[in-house]
Amino acid sequence: MKEILQQKAVRIKLLITDCDGVLTDGGVYYGDQGEDLKKFNIRDGMGVERLRKLAGVETAIITGEKSPSLVNRAKKLQIEELHLFIKDKVSVLDSLIRKYDLSAEEVAYIGDDYNDAAVMKLVGLTACPADALPGIKAIADYTCQTKGGDGSFREFAELIIEAKTSYVQLSSAKTGVITLSNGRRIGKGEKCYVIAEIGINHNGSLEIAKQLIDEAVAANVDAVKFQKRTPEICVPKDQWEVMRDTPWGRMSYIDYKRKTEFGIAEYATIDQYCKKVGIDWFVSAWDVPSVDFMEQFDTVMYKLASASLTDFALIQRILETGRPLMLSTGMSTMKEIEAALVFINQFDANYPLFVAHSTSAYPCRPEELNLKMIETLINKLPGIPIGYSGHETGLGTTVGAVAMGATFVERHFTLDRAMWGSDHAASVEPQGFQRLVRDIRDLEIAAGDGIKKVYESELAPMRRLRVNISDEFIEKSQLN
Numbered sequence: 001m002k003e004i005l006q007q008k009a010v011r012i013k014l015l016i017t018d019c020d021g022v023l024t025d026g027g028v029y030y031g032d033q034g035e036d037l038k039k040f041n042i043r044d045g046m047g048v049e050r051l052r053k054l055a056g057v058e059t060a061i062i063t064g065e066k067s068p069s070l071v072n073r074a075k076k077l078q079i080e081e082l083h084l085f086i087k088d089k090v091s092v093l094d095s096l097i098r099k100y101d102l103s104a105e106e107v108a109y110i111g112d113d114y115n116d117a118a119v120m121k122l123v124g125l126t127a128c129p130a131d132a133l134p135g136i137k138a139i140a141d142y143t144c145q146t147k148g149g150d151g152s153f154r155e156f157a158e159l160i161i162e163a164k165t166s167y168v169q170l171s172s173a174k175t176g177v178i179t180l181s182n183g184r185r186i187g188k189g190e191k192c193y194v195i196a197e198i199g200i201n202h203n204g205s206l207e208i209a210k211q212l213i214d215e216a217v218a219a220n221v222d223a224v225k226f227q228k229r230t231p232e233i234c235v236p237k238d239q240w241e242v243m244r245d246t247p248w249g250r251m252s253y254i255d256y257k258r259k260t261e262f263g264i265a266e267y268a269t270i271d272q273y274c275k276k277v278g279i280d281w282f283v284s285a286w287d288v289p290s291v292d293f294m295e296q297f298d299t300v301m302y303k304l305a306s307a308s309l310t311d312f313a314l315i316q317r318i319l320e321t322g323r324p325l326m327l328s329t330g331m332s333t334m335k336e337i338e339a340a341l342v343f344i345n346q347f348d349a350n351y352p353l354f355v356a357h358s359t360s361a362y363p364c365r366p367e368e369l370n371l372k373m374i375e376t377l378i379n380k381l382p383g384i385p386i387g388y389s390g391h392e393t394g395l396g397t398t399v400g401a402v403a404m405g406a407t408f409v410e411r412h413f414t415l416d417r418a419m420w421g422s423d424h425a426a427s428v429e430p431q432g433f434q435r436l437v438r439d440i441r442d443l444e445i446a447a448g449d450g451i452k453k454v455y456e457s458e459l460a461p462m463r464r465l466r467v468n469i470s471d472e473f474i475e476k477s478q479l480n
Contacts, residue, residue, distance in 0.1 A: 005142060008125040009163030010342075012057055013106040014096065016119070017153055019063035019070055021112035022129055025149030038069040041149055047157035048077045055164040060096060062089050064115060089119045110156050112136055112148055127156040166338040174383025176407075178324055178352045180300045182280065184222070186354065187385035192402050192440050196413035196433060197225045197389075199284075199423055203247065204260040210273055212413055213281075215430040220437045223280035225303060225410065226270070228290040231257040247420050264296070271297050284308075288317045295321060301352075306330030306360045306389075309340050319344065324352035326408075328389050329377075330360030341381070354408065355381060357401075358389040363426040369397055374404045391426045399439045403447075411436065 020026045024038050051057040060081035061074060067084070074082040083092050097104065105124035109116070112132035120126040120139055128140040129152035137143050142159065144152040177187030186193045196216040202209035209226075216224050231254055240254040248259060262270070274281040284303040285291045291302070291314070301324040308314050309332050318325055325344070329337050337355075344351055357373045369392060377386045387408035388401035398409050412427035428436060454462070454473070462469060 005125075005159065006163045008105075008141065009108070009160045011106050012055075012108045012125055012160050012164070013102055014058055014060060014100060015051060015108045015110070015157065015160065016060045016062055016093070016096070016123070017109070018111040018113070018116055019061060019065050019067065021132070021148040022110055022153055023061075023070075023073075023149065025147070026112070038067050039149070040069070040073050041151050041154070043151040044153040044157075045073070045077055047151075047154035048079065050161060051157045055161045057160060057164070062086050062092050062119075089115065090122065093119050093122065108156070108160060110144075110153060125160075127152075127159075165342060166335055174350065176383055176385055178354065178385055180280070180324065181298070182300060184280065184300070187407050190407065191444060192406065193222045193387075193408035194220075194437055194440060195223045195225050195408065195410040196221045196428075197410050198413055199225065199227045200260055201412065201414045201419070201421060201423055201427060202226075202260075202262075203419065203421055204262075206262070206266050206269060208415065209262075209266070209270060211415060213270070213273060213277060213279065215415070216413065216433070217277045217279050219430065219433040220441075221279065221433065223282065223300065224274065224413070225281070226262070226267075226283045227286065227305075228267075228283045228294055229257070229261060229286040230289045231261055233287040233289065264293075267294075267297060285314070285318065288314055291317045291321065299323065301326055301354075304328060306332060306358055309336055312340075312343055315340065315343060316347070319347045319351060324354065326354040326356060326387075328356045328358045330358035330389070354385045354387060356387045356389040356408070356410065357406075359391065362391050362423065363393045364391040366392065366394075366397060371397065371401055371404055374401055374406050378405050393426065395428070395432060395436045395439065398436060399443055402440050402443055409440070 017023060023040055023044055048059045051059060059079050060083070061070070061079060062083045063070065064086055065084065070084070071082065081096060086092055093107070096102070097107065104122050107123040108125040109119050109123045110127040111120060112129050114133060114135060116136060117139060120136070126140045127142040127144060128136045129144050129146065129148040131147040132140070132143070142156065144155045146152045146155050177185055177190060179185050184193070196219070198209060198212045202212065213224055235254050235257050240252060242253045243250055244253050244256050246256050270281060280300045282299040282301050282303060283294055284305045285294055286305060286308060302318045302321070303326045304315065304318065306328040309327065309329065327340060344353060355377055357377055359368050359370060361368055369390070374386055374388060385407045386405065387410070388398065388406040389410040390398045390401065391412065398411060401409055411433070412423050413433060414424045414427035414429060417424050417427060417429055459473065462473060
């Protein structure tokens with residue numbers, strides 16, 4: 001039943017509510033100007049705001065009452081669709097559907113009385129308070145634990161918010177394999193795609209960047225990755241004038257970040273150089289202008305850093321490019337990961353997407369790597385290639401990630417871990433990267449096909465050591 005509710009709730013774009021018996025307790029309160037003493041629950045008001053902010057769902061009110069207090073309440077909560085003294089709620093529902101170009105399945109309704117029944121039979125998702133009439137409870141998809149006026153609207157609103165920010169409905173077209181623009185395939189059944197993240201380890205030097213590309217090619221790496229930022233956006237204003245000791249002398253933090261940031265000339269050189277040596281390249285874009293900048297180049301994908309997982313404006317801009325997106329999940333809760341996936345899914349259910357398990361500690365201790373999350377993500381997202389972005393100091397755990405199902409891996413890359421800079425200590429040096437790629441390829445060969453067989457190399461030991469040899473192997477030995 002919970003799954004059905006989620007499937008219905010994730011489609012909702014408008015929540016309609018009755019007033020008496022839902023937003024209030026249905027009592028009659030007469031003041032000098034009629035029902036101006038009608039009391040509303042503050043939790044329900046917060047539900048309206050949370051629906052709008054977190055789920056993009058607006059609220060409408062259709063009621064048979066005409067209450068001055070309700071008018072004031074709707075104005076305060078910025079509810080534009082307030083329909084008072086309504087006898088035919090179905091007609092109002094039809095007008096709202098036409099006005100906002102909705103389908104009935106995209107509308108939810110919460111009511112408590114028999115005059116709500118006709119509407120409830122037409123919309124996509126329905127609820128009622130705990131003290132609703134028996135006939136209404138019988139047709140409602142969900143019966144709240146709270147009564148009318150005690151927060152039942154908020155309870156229903158939270159159900160919708162939870163569904164829209166956590167329920168990931170993958171397209172059946174997702175196969176778990178993505179083909180890049182250059183024909184390379186990443187995903188289940190393919191060779192692990194190995195990424196050497198140069199990031200900012202070039203320390204602002206194009207020559208160091210080219211050396212790192214050469215070393216990545218020598219290690220048989222599939223791709224190198226850089227980072228692109230707009231310092232004025234990514235550096236907090238209160239950190240701009242903080243002085244730092246750097247290889248170029250003492251300077252403000254903003255000037256240091258500007259000095260280490262590559263521009264059009266450097267990236268044009270990198271683009272040409274990577275094409276010349278035959279290696280893929282792309283970047284982690286940290287802000288919207290950086291995506292605009294990178295669209296000057298035909299990179300194979302974009303990476304969304306773990307720190308940007310909740311930056312929906314940045315995600316939106318990347319999605320607009322149509323390039324595959326590799327999403328990293330460090331420093332994130334499962335709910336935050338699901339919210340990002342829902343956002344991407346709503347943009348395009350078939351969008352080419354990779355998800356990388358990661359822990360954002362530099363360097364990361366083995367007890368915090370949590371490699372079993374790779375299996376968790378594989379089971380939860382069967383149509384999406386799952387990988388691993390590691391920040392540990394050793395190599396074995398990254399090879400282990402591949403053994404656990406990672407279809408791509410990423411490690412920071414440096415010429416020397418002792419170099420000046422924030423990421424070098426958690427990076428892999430050239431010889432280490434050669435061993436890493438070698439061990440991953442050995443693992444892939446060693447994994448085999450899962451079908452039990454006796455190899456030719458085992459026949460001689462069998463003849464020497466086995467007590468009883470079956471007829472099929474006696475015949476095979478004689479043939480040989």
